[in-house]
Amino acid sequence: MNENRVDYLVAGASHAALSALAAIRMHDPAGSLAVLAREGHLPYSPTVLPYVVSGRSAPDRVALKPAEYFARNNIAFLAKHALQSIDACAKRVHFADGGTMAYGKLLLATGATPIIPPIPGLKEVKFHVLRTLDDAMALHAALPRTRAAVVLGAGLIGMHAAENLAKTGAAVTVVEMQPQVLPGYFDSEAAGIIASVFADNGVRLLLGHKVEKLANSAAGCTLTLADGSTLDADLLLVATGVAPVIDYLAGSGVATERGILVDTSMQSSVADIYAAGDVAQAQGFYDGRPLVGGILPDAVEQGRIAGMAMAGDPAAPAYPGSVPLNTYAFFGQQALSVGSQSAGEVVLQESSGREYLKIVMQDGRLTGIFGINRPFDAGIMWQLILRRTDLSAVREQFITEPQKTARQLMSKLWR
Amino acid sequence: MNAVLQPKPNYIVCDGNEAAAWAVSLAQVDMVAVYPITPQSSLVEYLAKFIADGRLGAEIVDVEGEHSVLSVLQGATLAGARTYTASCGPGLAFMFEPYMRTPGMRLPMVMTIVTRDTLTPQSVWGGHQDAMSVREVGWIQIYCENLQEILDTTIMAYRIAEHHDVMLPVNVCHDGNYLSFATGRVELPDAAEVAAFLGQRDVNWHVALDPDRPMAVDPLTGGAGGPGPALFVRYRKGQCQGMQNSLAVIEEVHADWARRFGRHHAPLVEAYRMDDAELALVTLGSMTGAAKDAVDEARARGQKVGLAKVKTYRPFPAKKLAEILAPVKAVAVVDRSVSFGWNCGPLYQDTLAALQASNIPAMSCIGGLAGADITITHFARVIEACAELAEKRSPVDTLWLNEHD
Amino acid sequence: MSAYATIAFKPDRCNGCNECMSACAAVKGSAGQIDSRIQIVAANDSFELAMCRQCGDPKCVAVCPAAALAKNEGSGVISWDGGKCVNCLLCTVGCAYGGIVHNAAAGHVVKCDMCDAAVAGAPACVKACDQGALQFITSARIYNEVGDLEDLFVPGLSGCQGCNTELIMRHALRRVGPETVLATPPGCIPGMGAVGYNGLTGTKVPVFHPLLTNTASMLTGIKRHYKRQGREMTAMALAGDGGTSDVGFQSLSGAAERGEEILFICVDNEGYMNTGMQRSSCTPYGAWTSTTPVGERGQGKSQDAKNMPVLMMMHNCAYVATASTGFMEDLYAKLDHAIAASKHGFAYLHIYSPCTTGWRFPSQDNIEVARKAVETNFVMLWEFTPEAGLTLSRPLDQARPLTEYLKAQGKYRHLSAEQIVHIEASLAKNVAFIEKLAGPRKPATAQQAAVRA
C-alpha cells in the first residue's frame, strides 16, 4: 500500500469478499490489496452464528481465514473499518472514523443487517438480533437464564435459533406472520413436515400470527398478538429478515433498488465499483430480473466473478444468475432446496412421514428439486439447472432415481 | 623412429607422414581424430605416439571409421577446437558425407590426403584419384612436392584456413608412397615462432555450438520461392568468394612464412626455368622433382623447356598459371589421375580452361597411377611429345606413361 | 501452485465389481458399499464415478461457513474437521461431483481423504481394483519438481496434431537444461522446426542437424573439446529410430564403445515417419509402412524389429533404459538417471513414441496407445547399468492381451490370424529373454511400485 491507496479495496469480510480476494490474487499476485472488516473479528460467516449461540461452534474457531492468510497473500486486513461514504469521482472512500483511502477497483461486499419491524413497543423492550458474532455471543451468554424464549420470524435464522434455544432446555415459541415456516424455500407441504418435527421437539410455532405490540415485563417482555393473546418472554430474538447495508452509498452515484444493482460481471452502475453477496442485487436465473439473493454459495460465486473481473482475468465468466438454494439440517433431519418452486411444472411430488421429494421441470429441463430426508447431490442439481441440461432422454429415470441419474450425467458431461 | 627434436641441429630425418605429424604438433592442435588406412596409417601412429609421449597436448579420438573422424572434428571445431586428421582413397570416399558438409559450414579444418588411387581395380598404392574425385566439394587443396613442403605447408594451412576472409577447410595433399614413406632431412621451425606465426586460434567466431552463445547451426535453408532460396544463394556465393579470397591469403601466408623462417615455397604455381621456355611441363606433387631433373637434362641437350608446378589446386590459380605459360609454344600436363568424362587428366582440363584466351596447344599425359613411378626417363618422353605438339599444333591423344613399363 | 497425486478412473476398464466401494467402506468403518466415499454408478452401457476430485480451487471449502473444510497444501487433499463442522450441508451445494455427501449412519458429511496415501502407498480403492480402472497417479511430482524449468523449444513447432515426439522433446530438454548442445539428426524433430528454417532457430539452446549418420560422432567432438577445457555441459541427441538403428548405428556404436559422455535419446516411432512413413529396422513385424505396403502379396513388414536398447546394453554403456510417455514418472526418473550417467559415460535412453499419423490412430489416443504398448508388454520398461545389470521397471507378468494394442492402430488392421500368432510368439520370446536378463524378481522400489500402480 502506498499513500493510502490500493489497487483493490474490498469492503466486507465474509464469503463474497474472501472469494473475491482469492480470485484477485489468482490473477494478480502483486497488486496492492486491502480488505475492510466492520467488526474487530477475523472473517466469519453469519451462517455459523446459530451454532455459536448453541455452543457447538466456539467463537474463536469460526474464522474462515487465519490472520496468517492475509500476511502470506500480502493483503492488508483492516478491522473496524466501516464505510461512511464513497467519492466515486476521486475513487476514494471515507471511513466512519474520518480516515480515507483511494482505490483502483472497489468491491462492496458489506452484507446485510437485520430488519427491525415497526411494531409498537419493540424499541422499548430488550431484544436480540443475530447477525454478528457479538450478537451470537450475547445470545449465548443469555441462554443459561433463559426459561421462555420467543423468536420473531420463521426464516432460516429464526428456525436455527429456535432449534438451538430449544436444545438448551428453554421453552421456545416462534411467531411468524406467514402461514408456514421457511417461506420461499419450501412449499407448504414440506414446511408442514418441518414444522411437525419442531413441534415434536417442543417448539411452539405460532404461524399466521402477527405481533401487535410489546411491553416490558418483570421477566423480560410481554408480546400481544393480533388475536389478543399474549406471550411472556425472558429472551426475545427478532429474526424477521435482513436488508443490504447500503447507507454509505448516498451521493456516490451507485444505482440501487433493494440492493446495489450490478451487471453480469458484478460491476455497479459506476465504473470500477463492484458489488457481491448479500448487498448485491444481481439478475435472477429464471427471469433475469434483479434480486437480492442472500444465498451463501451464490455469494461465493458472485465474489469470485467480481474478483476476476476486477483483476482483469480474461477467464472471468458472466454471472449466470441467482438460483435459490438452501440446505437445512434440523433435529437430525435434512432438507434440501435447489431451484425454483414455480418456474415450471411439478413432475413429482411425494411425501411419506418425514420424507418428501418434489421435482419441477420445464421443457425437459430441471428447474427445481426439493427434498426432506431424500438424498441427492445439491451441487450436481444446481449445475444441471445452471447448464440447462436437457433431461428428455432420461426424464423417467431421473424422476425415479434423481441422485443416480444426476451422477451418471455429471460423470459423462463434466468429465 | 629416428626423429628427435633437439635445439641444434634443428632438423630431423623423417618420412613425409612424420613430417606432417610434426607440423600438426607444432600447430598445437586441440583434437585429432584418426582411423588408419594405407598409406596414411603411420601418420596417425606418429600422432598417437606424440600424444602418448605428451609431446602434443591434443585430444585424440580413435573412432570407428573415417565418417566419424570428420564428424568428431566438425563437432570439435564448432566447439572452438583447432583440429586435424588425415585420410585417403576408400577412407576419403567413406568420409564423403561429412566431407561435403565441412566447407559449407565454413569450418577451418586441416586434413591431409595421403593420396591414393581409387578402387577399382583394387589398389593400395599412390595416385591422385582420391583427392581429384573431391576437387569440386569446396575444400582448398594444396599439393606438396617434397618433405619440407609437407611440414611447412601443413602449418601454413591452419593460418590460411582460419583467416577470417577464408574460413574454409584445407586439404594438404602429399603423395602416397613417394612422399608418405620417403625419408629425408627436414628443417624444424621453432615452436614458439610457429605459435607466433599462427596467432590466436579463433575457429568458431562465425558459427558455434556453445551454450554461452546459443544458435541454430545450419537450419534448413531454401524452399520454393520466398526468402529461403535467396538466403541459400547468398551463402553459396559467399562460400565461392571465400575460395577466391584464399588465393591472396595463400600468397600472403607463404610470403610471411618465407620472412619468418627463410624458406620460400611458391604459393600458387611455381615457375621453373620458364624465362625463355618454348615448351612447358605442368606438374602436381612429388613428380615435380624428377620433372625438374628432366628439364635440366633437356636444357643441357639444348631444348628450351620449363616447368610450372601447381601447388594450390583448389581454388585453381588460373590467372597465375596463364601468366606463366603465356610465352610457350606447347604445354604438356602430367596428371597422376584421370577424368573419366573427358579421357584425360583433370589438371589438364583446368590448364585448358586457364589457357582458353590463348591459342597454345596442350596435351594430357597420365602417369604414376597405383604407385607407378614417373622417372626422369618418363619426363624425357613427355618433353619429346610436347616438342612434337609444338611443331604440329594439332590435337594429340592422351599419353599414358606407365602403360608399357 | 503444487500438483498432487490423484486417483484416476478409466470407465472403459471398470466392470462394476464394486470392490473399490467395499474396500473403502471397510477401511473407513462404514456400513457397506452404500456409504463408500467412492461411488461407482452403473449406467446402461458404462460405469460412472462419483467421488471427491480434491479440486484445486474447491468450492466446498469456499462455501463452508464453519471453516471445517480445508485444502492441505502439502498433499492436496481436502480435509474435513468434525470439530468445526456444523452439519449445515452447504458443502454439498458447493460440490458438483457428488464428492461430499451426508452420511446418515455417521450423522455428518463424509468425503474421500485419499487414505493418507503418502503412508499407505495407494488408496484402498485403487489397491482393490484389479481391472486397472482406478489408478493412483503420482506423476504430480514431476510438475512440482520440474514445473518451473523453462521450455527450451520455442512455441509453435509444427508437429502433427497430437504428436508424442514433441512431448518427449520438450520434457527432455527442459529437464536437461540450458547448458546443453542439442543434436537433432534429420527426422521429425528438426522437421517440426527444432533447428529452424532460413536462419531462424526453433530452440533456445545451441542446436544443429548432424547428418543422419553422424550424430554421436559430432557430439563426441563437442563434448571432448569442452571437457578438455574443463567446461560442464551436456552433449545431447534427440534422434529418431532411423538415425539411431539404421544409418546412424555405426557412429552410435562407436561412441558407445568409447564411452563418450553423451546423452543419446532415441525417439522410436518405428519408422521414417517424417519422410512419408517408410520402414526402419525398428519397424515391427506385420506393420504397414509405405515401403512395406499391404497388397496381394505384401502384408506389412516381414521381419521383426531390431532390439536397439538390448544392442546398446551389450555395449556396456554407463546407462541404458527404455521409457514411454504413457509412464511419465518413470520416464522422468530415467531421464534423471541418464543425465547423471552421461557425466561419466554413454547414456542411452530409448523412448517409444507412438505416431498418430504414421501408425494410423486418432490424434487424441496417443498416450492411450503408448500405455497399451507397455501394458501388453509390447514395450518393456527396464533399465541397465553395468553395476546392477538389467532391472525391470514394471513387472511383465500382468500383461493385457496384445490384441488390445494391435487393434488400437490402423497400421495393423490387415493382420491375419497367422501374423498375430507370429507377433505373439515373438513377443513371448522377447519377454522371456528380458525376464532372463532381469533375473529373479528383486524387491520393487517405491518408484517401481508407483509405475506399476
Next chain:
Amino acid sequence: MIELRIHGRGGQGAVLAGNILASALAHEGKHVVAIPSFGFERRGAPVASFLRFDEKEIRQFTNIYAPDCLLCIDPTVGRAVNIFDGIKDDAIWVQTTAKSLPELQFSEKIATVGLCDAVAIARDIYGRSITNTIMLGALARTTGYVSLAALRAAIEESAFRDAGLKQNLDALERGYQETVVHNIERRAAA
C-alpha cells in the same frame, strides 16, 4: 650422387636400415632421400629399399633402377630376386654370408665386394638373425660412404633403448670389424 639399393626380406629391417643410414648421412651434411619399396610386406618376402645421397639437393622421389651399390642383408634373397638387376659398372656389393668369395656367384659389373657373416653375429648378439645394423657396419667398412661414428649417432637417436641400444651398437661395431672386403681385380682388366 650415389644410389644404393638395399635387399632383404620382410621383417629384417631393410627399411629401418635405410632410414638409419639416411640419418647418419644427413648428420655428415649430405643430402639424402630414402624410399622403401612398398607392397603387402609379408614376413619373409623379398623387399627392397632405395637410398640416394649427394652433396647437393636431391629432387627426385623415384625408385632406383641403376644402383651404385647393393646392400643385401639376407643370405638367400639373391636366389629369389635378381639383386644385380640394372647395376652400374664397377658397383659395390655388400653381402651377408657365411661363404667365402669363391663360393659366390655375382654380376660381372661388381668391382668391390664386402662379405660379413651377419647371421652368425646376429645369433651371437640377439639370439636370432637380425642383420640390418650389422650390415650397416659392413657397408661403412666396405664403401666408406659414411663413418662409423655417424652411424653410431644415428642408432643412438633411434627408438632402440637400454639393452637393445647396446646390442645394436655392438652389432654395428662387429659388422664393421668382421667384414672382409675384396677388390675384384679382373674387372679392371676386363
